[in-house]
Amino acid sequence: METRTLGRSGLTVSALGLGCMGMSAFYGTRDDDESVATIHRALDLGVTFLDTADVYGPHTNEELVGRAIRGKRNQITLATKCGIVRTAGATIPEVNGRPEYVRGACEASLRRLGVETIDLYYLHRVDLNVPVEDTVGAMSRLVSEGKARFLGLSEVSARTLRRAEAVHPIAALQNEYSLWTRDPEDEILATCRDLGIGFVAYSPLGRGFLAGQITQAEDLPAEDSRRAHPRFQDRNLDENLNLVQRIASIAAEKGCTPAQLALAWVLAQGTDMVPIPGTKRRRYLEENVAALQVRLSAEDLRRINAVAPKGAAAGPRYPETMMNWVNR
Numbered sequence: 590m591e592t593r594t595l596g597r598s599g600l601t602v603s604a605l606g607l608g609c610m611g612m613s614a615f616y617g618t619r620d621d622d623e624s625v626a627t628i629h630r631a632l633d634l635g636v637t638f639l640d641t642a643d644v645y646g647p648h649t650n651e652e653l654v655g656r657a658i659r660g661k662r663n664q665i666t667l668a669t670k671c672g673i674v675r676t677a678g679a680t681i682p683e684v685n686g687r688p689e690y691v692r693g694a695c696e697a698s699l700r701r702l703g704v705e706t707i708d709l710y711y712l713h714r715v716d717l718n719v720p721v722e723d724t725v726g727a728m729s730r731l732v733s734e735g736k737a738r739f740l741g742l743s744e745v746s747a748r749t750l751r752r753a754e755a756v757h758p759i760a761a762l763q764n765e766y767s768l769w770t771r772d773p774e775d776e777i778l779a780t781c782r783d784l785g786i787g788f789v790a791y792s793p794l795g796r797g798f799l800a801g802q803i804t805q806a807e808d809l810p811a812e813d814s815r816r817a818h819p820r821f822q823d824r825n826l827d828e829n830l831n832l833v834q835r836i837a838s839i840a841a842e843k844g845c846t847p848a849q850l851a852l853a854w855v856l857a858q859g860t861d862m863v864p865i866p867g868t869k870r871r872r873y874l875e876e877n878v879a880a881l882q883v884r885l886s887a888e889d890l891r892r893i894n895a896v897a898p899k900g901a902a903a904g905p906r907y908p909e910t911m912m913n914w915v916n917r
Contacts, residue, residue: 593860593863598758600760600761606668607636610650616869623870641667641702643670668711669711686723688719695736699736708737709737709761711741711763712740712741725756725759729756743763744765745777762789766855767799769901796818798829801848818906832896835897836896852883853881856881
């Protein structure tokens with residue numbers, strides 16, 4: 590397995606990570622036995638960078654990951670997050686960046702995961718009511734106490750990233766990035782490289798859409814949260830299907846799947862780029878790992894950019910309330 594170092598932090602991870610969210614939340618029914626088997630298979634294949642968060646479930650995904658890694662802690666780089674809080678009965682989660690919350694959240698994550706330290710601890714979203722300096726200051730104390738090794742942020746603006754970096758070194762920024770979400774190219778990628786911060790790309794397969802297996806909303810389980818996302822609805826869905834068909838055409842010429850082409854494209858954007866595609870099935874994990882063998886020439890990249898240019902996807906990437914949480 591190829592490895593990559595996240596910026597100038599010194600934190601080295603597998604070039605492809607595993608997003609564990611969908612094993613426990615948002616994407617249909619759970620199959621914990623298959624999910625644990627998928628995590629074990631990932632480790633067998635050298636995918637040792639595992640990503641979770643306390644809000645996934647909530648809490649059940651950390652518990653699942655903790656069960657799967659028991660006795661295997663020294664094989665993995667473990668990332669989790671705090672900052673989004675789902676309370677019983679509430680229809681919309683809250684963002685919390687208060688220092689006292691951060692400490693309690695980290696200690697609870699350590700218990701659920703069954704570990705003594707978290708390798709990469711992210712702030713999941715920025716709390717606009719709390720200066721980011723205060724939140725990151727609280728997170729930095731977790732590092733000094735040995736409860737976290739490195740710090741990260743998710744879905745922040747370039748300005749916020751610079752403010753955070755001034756308080757404590759930030760190892761990684763985790764933002765959505767794929768052939769249908771290229772917003773980081775506006776400013777944030779350049780800022781990461783200027784500051785020596787690694788980039789972790791979540792949803793590199795467009796929440797599974799770029800794999801080419803979703804052709805209608807009915808392909809998603811009734812309880813799947815993607816049904817509420819504008820890109821999976823009505824005319825947006827039709828336009829985005831055309832985008833996937835263009836990507837699939839190039840993939841066929843390359844002798845790979847659309848998912849593998851999409852992942853290879855993200856990997857080709859820089860050696861500081863680490864995609865973390867999520868899956869709860871071993872067969873899709875193995876397909877994703879094979880993307881590391883897909884080599885894209887300069888001409889391949891030009892053609893892909895021509896059929897999937899920045900802004901090609903129809904519709905915003907989140908429902909309106911959640912869009913208010915990104916690039917803050």
